[in-house]
Amino acid sequence: KLLLMMDVGGSMEPYAQLVEHLFSAAHASRHLKDFRFYFFHNCVYGKVYQDNWLQEGVRTGDVMRKFDERYKLLLVGDASMAPSELMDPWGALYRYENDPECGRDWLLRLARRWPRAAWLNPEPPQAWRHGTAAVTGRIFPMFPLTLDGLDAAIRALVGAKGAARPLT
Numbered sequence: 001k002l003l004l005m006m007d008v009g010g011s012m013e014p015y016a017q018l019v020e021h022l023f024s025a026a027h028a029s030r031h032l033k034d035f036r037f038y039f040f041h042n043c044v045y046g047k048v049y050q051d052n053w054l055q056e057g058v059r060t061g062d063v064m065r066k067f068d069e070r071y072k073l074l075l076v077g078d079a080s081m082a083p084s085e086l087m088d089p090w091g092a093l094y095r096y097e098n099d100p101e102c103g104r105d106w107l108l109r110l111a112r113r114w115p116r117a118a119w120l121n122p123e124p125p126q127a128w129r130h131g132t133a134a135v136t137g138r139i140f141p142m143f144p145l146t147l148d149g150l151d152a153a154i155r156a157l158v159g160a161k162g163a164a165r166p167l168t
Helices: 010-028 060-066 083-087 103-113 125-129 131-139 147-158
Strands: 002-007 035-040 047-049 057-059 072-076 117-121 142-144
Touching: 047 060, 057 060, 060 103, 072 103, 072 147, 083 103, 083 131, 103 131, 117 125, 117 131, 117 147, 125 131, 125 142, 131 142, 142 147
Parallel strands: 002 035, 002 072, 072 117, 117 142
Antiparallel strands: 035 047, 047 057
């Protein structure tokens, strides 16, 4: 059972085709008992979206209640955003995402809800050492969005809880 959440737009535009291939492969996979997907921009807040235009919003809390811990959570994004988006209440860049809680709190909630979680990042690992990617990498094991990184993330998701270690 896989729950996939993907960052779309902005700094992720150069990686749109790569993420689309990942999404298509996951959607076509016959190895998954259940596959659900949502989209977000920069960081997960109080809503995630069922479409990549961020029009069909679903409350993140509802998603967390609907899918139990038997699901594995895979997030895809560059974890690059203004520090205020991650650390400040009401810090979301866009009004439709504005939330009284900071993005970091939402990410921590996701990590607690789904202990088997990983983050795929299209940026090179040396770019994760600073800024918002470094903060995100302390919440979720982060892997490069490459075939080797995807393989390592999958091993981490299906392995023992807490066994996930990022490739850095």
